[in-house]
Amino acid sequence: MKVLVTGGAGFIGSHLCERLLARRDQVVCLDDLSTGRERNLAACRARSGFEFVRGSVLDEELVQELVGGVEGVFHLAARVGVRLVLARPSETLEVNVVGTRHVLDAAARRGAKVLFASSSEVYGRNEHPPFAEDEPLLSGATSDARWSYARSKALGEGLALARAREQRLPVVVVRFFNVVGPRQRGSHGMVLPRFVRAARSGAPLEIYGDGRQTRCFLHVGDALEAVLALWDEPRALGQVVNVGSAREIEIGALAECVRLSARSTAGLVHRPYRQAYGVEFDDFRRRAPDLARLEALIGRREVRTLEAIVAELLALPDVAPTGSYA
Secondary structure (H helix, E strand, O other): OEEEEEOOOOHHHHHHHHHHHHOOOEEEEEEOOOOOOHHHHHHHHOOOOEEEEEOOOOOHHHHHHHHOOOOEEEEOOOOOOHHHHHHOHHHHHHHHHHHHHHHHHHHHHHOOEEEEEEEHHHHEOOOOOOEOOOOOOEOOOOOOHHHHHHHHHHHHHHHHHHHHHHHOOOEEEEEEOOEEOOOOOOOOOOHHHHHHHHHHHOOOEEEEOOOOOEEOOEEHHHHHHHHHHHHHOHHHOOOEEEEOOOOOEEHHHHHHHHHHHOOOOOOEEEEOHHHHHOOOOOOOOOOOEOOHHHHHHHOOOOOOOHHHHHHHHHHOOOEOOOOOEO
């Protein structure tokens, strides 16, 4: 199958391109390199059946052209990362909503299958995890830029599912919960690469807030095993599916795990959100997925433990100044 991966030079996208090529799919990667990096595609460029196109999903004509030549689209292109979203909320909304509309319009014309990458952020201020896919979403005030990413992803889901109902477009929506691994960058606020970079350099690990907030971290390899299994599963069409880890951990405990694994003698430092981001930040206290739907469709495919993930990241040979992992 020939497929298009939007955002394919990013963290998850580049790993997805490699997996698709390993399956002997032909892959066209579209990325504007605003947050993605060409070096992430080194392994892809070494294989046949790969094409990189530098461009934006906001370029409707380009999207139409590329989708017109493929059978399926993995739509990952988005503005992402706390710092970027807070600094550029209008750009976040435009790219994530208008870009998604362009992809869906083109896919509907072509009859191409679409997998839309959404986020656990859409659950918003819901306070009772684990979160199931069909429960109501609770967002914050429209005046708070912090919620622009969550809203954009919720709108993207709505657009995709509306096309599925109205035009019978084959669509799968996945909600990622804190996917981590090689190539993830800490420069936009991603917590685990920040901790790893600090531990490797001997600097204190900075915890935003009180450290009691919880998250569930899933290795990118395990996440993509689930994504590709959902792509191949006919029963997943027209559905929203959580993709995440079953293990919930406090951020303070995560920092201690990284520090001990790195054998770092540096301490842990707590910073208020306002000091970290320049504004007050409405954070989730807990975020954990209900994985019943994922298990019913494909079975659980989480393989790597959090300790193994931390050890892998600490063992990587190169940590760039931006906090990205080669």
